[in-house]
Amino acid sequence: MQSEHEEAMRSDFRERTGLLLSGYEPQVTEEQIDQRYDKVRQLDERWNSGPHADQWRYLSDAYADWRDAPDTMVRFIDNVEFNRAKGFGIDEVQYRSLLQARELTEPHRVRPRNQVQWER
Numbered sequence: 001m002q003s004e005h006e007e008a009m010r011s012d013f014r015e016r017t018g019l020l021l022s023g024y025e026p027q028v029t030e031e032q033i034d035q036r037y038d039k040v041r042q043l044d045e046r047w048n049s050g051p052h053a054d055q056w057r058y059l060s061d062a063y064a065d066w067r068d069a070p071d072t073m074v075r076f077i078d079n080v081e082f083n084r085a086k087g088f089g090i091d092e093v094q095y096r097s098l099l100q101a102r103e104l105t106e107p108h109r110v111r112p113r114n115q116v117q118w119e120r
Contacts, residue, residue, distance in 0.1 A: 001052055001093050009052060010100055013059055016043045017104050058094055062101035073102065 001009075019036040022028060028036075047056035066073045077098055083089035090098075 001055055005052060006055075006093055006096070009047065009056060009059065010096075012043050012047065013056075013063075013100070014104065016040050017063065021108065055093055055097065059097040059101060062097050063104060066098075066101045066105040067108070070105070073098075077102070 016039075019040050023033045023036055044056075047053060050056075062073075065076075080089055080095065080098065084095065089095075
């Protein structure tokens with residue numbers, strides 16, 4: 001994947017994520033939600049039907065994994081980094097996808113219940 005294609009993919013994915021999250025804002029109308037989700041579908045369609053569909057799906061899967069199982073992903077990325085230091089494992093684009101997915105999910109992850117502290 002050439003760097004300009006990767007930059008475009010990352011920018012589009014960041015936009016896609018923002019569009020999806022903005023649908024949960026209380027002031028957003030049904031019409032605005034429909035428009036945003038239409039844009040999300042267009043982005044998915046463009047990337048899923050293009051030459052970099054595998055990288056788009058990898059980034060999408062990484063995002064879902066970081067969102068749904070962050071503790072597992074912390075262990076996974078540790079393993080990936082260990083393997084990369086030994087000279088094998090995933091490619092550079094996939095590695096950057098893991099990092100981008102982690103970055104995008106960081107502000108939206110729910111703290112585990114045992115980390116919630118009650119005020120007295």
